[in-house]
Structure formats: structure tokens, C-alpha cells
Amino acid sequence: MTKPGTARGRENLVAKVVAITSGKGGVGKTTTAAAFAAGLALRGHKTVVIDFDVGLRNLDLVMGCERRVVFDFINVINGDANLNQALIKDKRVDNLYIFPTSQTRDKDALKREGVERVLEELKQQFDFIICDSPAGIEHGAVTALYFADSAIIVTNPEVSSVRDSDRIIGILASRSRRAERNEPAVETNLLLTRYDPSRVAKGEMLTVEDVQEILSVPLLGVIPESESVLRASNTGTPVAFDEDSPAGRAYLDAVARFLGEQREMRFVQPERRGFFRVLFGRA
Amino acid sequence: MRFLNYFFPPHPKSAAIAKERLKIVLAHERAGSHAPDFLPRLQKELIDVVGRYVDIRDDMIRVNLGKAGETSLLEINIEIEGAKTKAKLGSAVPA
Numbered sequence: 128m129t130k131p132g133t134a135r136g137r138e139n140l141v142a143k144v145v146a147i148t149s150g151k152g153g154v155g156k157t158t159t160a161a162a163f164a165a166g167l168a169l170r171g172h173k174t175v176v177i178d179f180d181v182g183l184r185n186l187d188l189v190m191g192c193e194r195r196v197v198f199d200f201i202n203v204i205n206g207d208a209n210l211n212q213a214l215i216k217d218k219r220v221d222n223l224y225i226f227p228t229s230q231t232r233d234k235d236a237l238k239r240e241g242v243e244r245v246l247e248e249l250k251q252q253f254d255f256i257i258c259d260s261p262a263g264i265e266h267g268a269v270t271a272l273y274f275a276d277s278a279i280i281v282t283n284p285e286v287s288s289v290r291d292s293d294r295i296i297g298i299l300a301s302r303s304r305r306a307e308r309n310e311p312a313v314e315t316n317l318l319l320t321r322y323d324p325s326r327v328a329k330g331e332m333l334t335v336e337d338v339q340e341i342l343s344v345p346l347l348g349v350i351p352e353s354e355s356v357l358r359a360s361n362t363g364t365p366v367a368f369d370e371d372s373p374a375g376r377a378y379l380d381a382v383a384r385f386l387g388e389q390r391e392m393r394f395v396q397p398e399r400r401g402f403f404r405v406l407f408g409r410a
Numbered sequence: 411m412r413f414l415n416y417f418f419p420p421h422p423k424s425a426a427i428a429k430e431r432l433k434i435v436l437a438h439e440r441a442g443s444h445a446p447d448f449l450p451r452l453q454k455e456l457i458d459v460v461g462r463y464v465d466i467r468d469d470m471i472r473v474n475l476g477k478a479g480e481t482s483l484l485e486i487n488i489e490i491e492g493a494k495t496k497a498k499l500g501s502a503v504p505a
Contacts, residue, residue, distance in 0.1 A: 285428075288430060295438050297440070330423030330425050331423070331425060333425050337425065337428075348422045
């Protein structure tokens with residue numbers, strides 16, 4: 128047995144760079160990046176989650192380590208600090224590290240060569256490198272997906288989010304490094320978030336099948352609209368740590384599928400609330 | 411039922427409307443984004459070349475990249491009906 132948190136025969140493993148992206152803002156990229164990284168770490172994979180949203184740092188808050196930030200991504204790119212000075216080790220689970228970004232207003236600080244060098248260094252230490260992309264299709268967003276081996280498209284069942292996801296899928300297929308080098312395409316998966324089965328049943332919200340049919344990307348999971356997501360960000364806890372909440376369990380399912388397991392889709396049917404749940408239940 | 415509909419007109423399901431609208435807008439956008447960059451330039455050069463021989467307006471040439479089954483199809487439509495042939499062909503060609 129090797130101790131968790133130590134490098135485990137890394138020479139046999141190929142680290143995977145996973146971009147969490149969406150085009151549209153506010154759909155749940157950072158929530159997903161935090162939950163996914165936490166889920167992978169809980170499964171014993173050494174994982175780092177990087178904030179690519181230069182100038183609008185928020186992953187640190189969602190991960191609950193905002194008071195521990197000393198050095199950041201840009202400091203490491205510029206050589207002002209080394210990687211291990213900037214990485215923040217999560218206190219709740221082994222194998223999980225947070226790499227905060229800078230609050231600088233200079234968006235071009237994210238130089239592609241620098242990012243490449245840092246990612247190569249991270250690949251020596253980690254199994255999974257989760258890149259939390261900023262919204263939009265500008266420099267930061269393109270840099271976050273450029274080096275990806277795998278991408279998770281976070282989409283809400285709503286017209287503007289679906290349209291923007293389609294744009295991002297197009298950018299992954301044409302402007303990623305894999306596309307430029309004619310390598311195998313970035314493995315792209317869809318994660319549908321803020322799904323409300325009861326509104327879907329009433330015909331007020333696009334169904335999982337609708338979104339999948341429109342985007343034609345494999346479905347990794349469906350995260351139900353849940354109060355636990357706000358509760359998690361309020362307290363700086365990745366929602367995947369909350370195994371009692373539907374959203375937490377849905378994220379853990381999605382992580383399992385990402386690792387190649389078969390899991391039935393849960394939380395896609397309206398919840399039947401029994402008499403006692405109605406009286407005393409919580410969402 | 412008809413009678414009830416009079417008082418409670420059935421709403422079209424908004425999700426169905428969303429799906430239709432998305433399908434249409436994405437079909438347009440995908441067609442646009444997959445067209446190679448050279449198409450407008452090709453169209454302009456074609457106008458120059460054809461224009462040496464017949465009078466032609468910009469909107470009389472249409473260049474499209476389509477698909478017929480497995481094959482990519484570069485489709486060039488040049489409308490010359492009614493266009494006047496240039497009097498002296500030789501002089502229209504630059505030396």
C-alpha cells in the first residue's frame with residue numbers, strides 16, 4: 128500500500144487534462160469543477176483543480192480555501208513562485224489540491240507557453256488536472272480548453288446555454304491543440320445541470336433527450352436543481368461532499384461514469400414526495 | 411373538449427418551442443461556421459475572371475460548400491442569362 132497523497136507509480140499513468148467549459152456564464156462551471164475534483168479525489172485519484180478565470184477568482188471561495196491563497200497561477204507562470212508554493216492542499220480529503228488564479232486585470236497574463244509549462248509540471252504529480260474555464264469564448268476560455276484531453280460541457284436546459292454549448296463544442300473541435308495537431312479529438316461529454324424534472328414533466332423545460340439530440344454529445348450526467356448547491360457554496364464545501372443531497376449524489380455518479388463505470392441516470396424523474404416527506408422533508 | 415378549450419385555451423408547451431427554435435438557429439450557425447474561410451475570396455476572384463468575358467453582377471455568382479452523401483460538394487452557380495457578352499474578348503483580358 129502506498130500512502131494516499133503520495134505519487135503512486137506515476138510513470139505508468141498518463142495524466143488527463145479535463146476542461147470544464149460552457150460558453151455561457153452562470154451555468155455551474157465552478158460548482159462542477161469543484162464537485163468533480165472532489166469526487167475524483169474521493170475515489171483515490173490525485174487531482175488538482177485550476178482556476179482559469181483570471182481577474183475573477185472564485186474557485187477558492189467555492190472550495191473554501193480563500194484565506195489560504197498566497198501565490199497563484201500567474202505567479203507560477205511568471206516564475207515568481209514555484210508550483211508547490213502555490214498549490215493549496217485540501218484539508219478534508221487526501222489527493223485534492225486547489226490552484227487559485229490571480230486577481231490581476233491583465234487578461235493576457237495567461238500566456239499559452241507558460242500554461243503549457245505549468246501543465247507539464249502538474250502532469251508529473253497528478254492523475255487528473257481539472258481546468259475551470261471562464262465564461263465566454265475569449266482568451267481565457269480558449270486557453271482553458273486548448274490543452275484538454277477531455278472536456279465536460281456544462282449546460283442548463285435553456286436555449287441560450289444550449290446554443291453557447293454548441294459554439295464551445297465547435298471551438299473544441301477546431302481550436303484545441305489536439306485539433307491543431309490532428310490528434311484524436313478531445314473526448315467531449317455533456318453534463319446537464321439545474322435540471323428540474325417536475326418542470327420537464329409539465330413541458331416547461333427541455334428534456335435530457337432534447338438537449339442530447341440537439342448537441343449530439345455523450346451524456347455524462349444530469350444534476351438536478353437543488354438547494355444543496357447554494358448551501359455548498361455558502362459554506363465553501365464542494366457539493367460532492369454532501370452525499371445526502373441529490374446534487375451531491377448526481378455528481379458522484381457522473382464522476383463514476385467518467386471513470387468508466389455504468390451507472391443508471393437518477394434524478395431525471397419528478398420526485399414522488401410521500402406524506403411524511405411533505406410534512407417534515409427537506410429538499 | 412372543444413368547449414373547454416374555448417375557456418381554457420391550450421398552451422403550446424414552451425419546451426417544444428424552445429427545441430424547435432434551437433434546431434433552426436443551430437442549423438444556420440453550424441452551416442456558417444463550417445464554411446471554409448476561402449469561399450468569399452473564391453467568389454470575388456470568380457467574379458473578376460467571369461467578368462472579363464461577360465457583364466456580371468456580384469449577386470449573380472453563388473458559391474456554396476455542401477454535402478451529397480459522403481462527398482463534399484463545391485457548388486458554383488453563375489447566372490449569365492441575359493448578361494451581355496463583352497464585345498471584344500481579347501481586349502477584356504489583361505495582357
